[in-house]
Amino acid sequence: MLTVSFALLALVGLSSAIGPSPNQIKNLVTFGDSYTDVVSTGDGGVAWPIYAARDGNFKLFPFARSGATCSNNLTSVPFPSLFESQLPLYFSEKANGSLRLIPDETIYTLWIGTNDVGDTALLTGHQAPGVTLVDTVSCAVNWISTLYNSGARNFLFQNMVPLQHVPLYSSDSYPNRYWTAQRNTTEWSLFMTELVNSGNALSKLMLQTLAPTLHGAHIGLFDSYGLFSDIIAHPMNYLNGTAPLNVTGAAHACVFELNESTSQTGVCTDAVGPAADSFLWFDELHPSEQTDRVVAREVAAAIRRKSSKWTTWFS
Ligand SMILES: *[C@@H]1O[C@H](CO)[C@@H](O)[C@H](O)[C@H]1NC(C)=O
Ligand SMILES: *[C@@H]1O[C@H](CO)[C@@H](O)[C@H](O)[C@H]1NC(C)=O
Ligand SMILES: *[C@@H]1O[C@H](CO)[C@@H](O)[C@H](O)[C@H]1NC(C)=O
Ligand SMILES: *[C@@H]1O[C@H](CO)[C@@H](O)[C@H](O)[C@H]1NC(C)=O
Ligand SMILES: *[C@@H]1O[C@H](CO)[C@@H](O)[C@H](O)[C@H]1NC(C)=O
Ligand SMILES: *[C@@H]1O[C@H](CO)[C@@H](O)[C@H](O)[C@H]1NC(C)=O
Numbered sequence: 001m002l003t004v005s006f007a008l009l010a011l012v013g014l015s016s017a018i019g020p021s022p023n024q025i026k027n028l029v030t031f032g033d034s035y036t037d038v039v040s041t042g043d044g045g046v047a048w049p050i051y052a053a054r055d056g057n058f059k060l061f062p063f064a065r066s067g068a069t070c071s072n073n074l075t076s077v078p079f080p081s082l083f084e085s086q087l088p089l090y091f092s093e094k095a096n097g098s099l100r101l102i103p104d105e106t107i108y109t110l111w112i113g114t115n116d117v118g119d120t121a122l123l124t125g126h127q128a129p130g131v132t133l134v135d136t137v138s139c140a141v142n143w144i145s146t147l148y149n150s151g152a153r154n155f156l157f158q159n160m161v162p163l164q165h166v167p168l169y170s171s172d173s174y175p176n177r178y179w180t181a182q183r184n185t186t187e188w189s190l191f192m193t194e195l196v197n198s199g200n201a202l203s204k205l206m207l208q209t210l211a212p213t214l215h216g217a218h219i220g221l222f223d224s225y226g227l228f229s230d231i232i233a234h235p236m237n238y239l240n241g242t243a244p245l246n247v248t249g250a251a252h253a254c255v256f257e258l259n260e261s262t263s264q265t266g267v268c269t270d271a272v273g274p275a276a277d278s279f280l281w282f283d284e285l286h287p288s289e290q291t292d293r294v295v296a297r298e299v300a301a302a303i304r305r306k307s308s309k310w311t312t313w314f315s
Pocket of ligand 6: 240241242273274275277290294
């Protein structure tokens with residue numbers, strides 16, 4: 001009797017612990033946008049989930065797609081959104097048995113928001129009428145409840161990076177492949193600073209509120225904003241290319257003429273080979289491959305519980 005109740009207590013203790021245990025997770029299921037897409041990669045090389053699967057010894061199930069926003073109900077862009085494309089594909093593969101994942105051994109990640117707040121959505125007023133940052137962030141957090149209701153139990157939510165520092169949204173930006181029309185770059189950078197910081201504060205509070213309501217779940221917040229800010233402040237700790245370390249420009253930087261068609265190529269300056277690893281950004285919108293190696297290393301360490309530097313587990 002005594003042994004049984006001790007065993008039961010131990011089990012209860014395990015499932016209610018904060019965060020997954022170090023050797024618990026075997027499968028990594030990724031959702032998001034081009035920052036996470038492993039096919040149409042944004043970094044000019046290998047995307048972070050491939051490196052994270054290697055670093056953490058996980059089997060990878062990648063669902064993130066370039067251009068995605070959380071929902072086309074909120075921000076209508078012609079790309080496979082999380083709620084209308086990525087989740088439906090996941091659920092149909094689960095339903096027909098082609099995807100069989102043991103909940104306790106599987107963690108789900110989401111890195112989204114860049115396109116929701118970006119120049120084809122909130123930043124320029126291209127969202128659906130009345131939609132605000134509150135809606136896009138609520139949508140992203142609702143990804144957890146949606147998967148939880150289908151049996152998923154482990155989640156890592158990656159917040160938005162300091163987008164006011166990507167070349168596209170920085171105050172000293174230039175016409176580039178993502179935007180060539182006239183604009184006030186100071187205003188864009190200021191508004192982006194507000195969007196990203198407010199959005200990250202909202203998602204943190206929402207996750208904290210949600211966590212205690214989902215019994216048996218582990219919910220973590222990966223602070224991408226903090227990690228990228230630290231790379232900007234201390235590039236020598238992360239970047240290792242042969243060119244001077246560079247956290248403001250892009251490895252593949254293309255300057256366009258004002259009002260030039262974005263289907264043109266612009267005038268490009270390229271850092272290639274070992275020089276590319278000196279850059280925080282690959283192009284005017286995306287992290288570089290070396291930055292993605294760092295993201296992968298830190299995400300894998302968070303899931304394996306080897307590091308808590310950038311991750312807070314709420315449950
Ligand atoms: C999008 O709108 C449709 C139609 O109103 C609705 O059924 C669906 O639940 C909405 N999706 C999200 C993610 O809000
Ligand atoms: C299961 O569904 C997915 C997504 O719709 C599809 O690609 C796959 O071919 C289906 N597999 C089976 C065995 O039906
Ligand atoms: C751009 O916006 C900033 C901040 O609102 C303002 O101070 C500046 O005068 C604007 N520049 C131009 C050229 O309008
Ligand atoms: C960073 O890279 C950009 C784009 O190639 C370049 O214009 C800029 O001068 C570089 N900055 C430093 C500090 O090397
Ligand atoms: C760019 O387009 C804007 C809006 O159509 C126009 O006002 C401006 O004169 C154009 N500038 C150049 C350099 O073509
Ligand atoms: C930089 O470090 C990564 C490991 O984080 C390594 O894979 C890459 O080859 C290094 N780059 C250079 C140019 O040495």
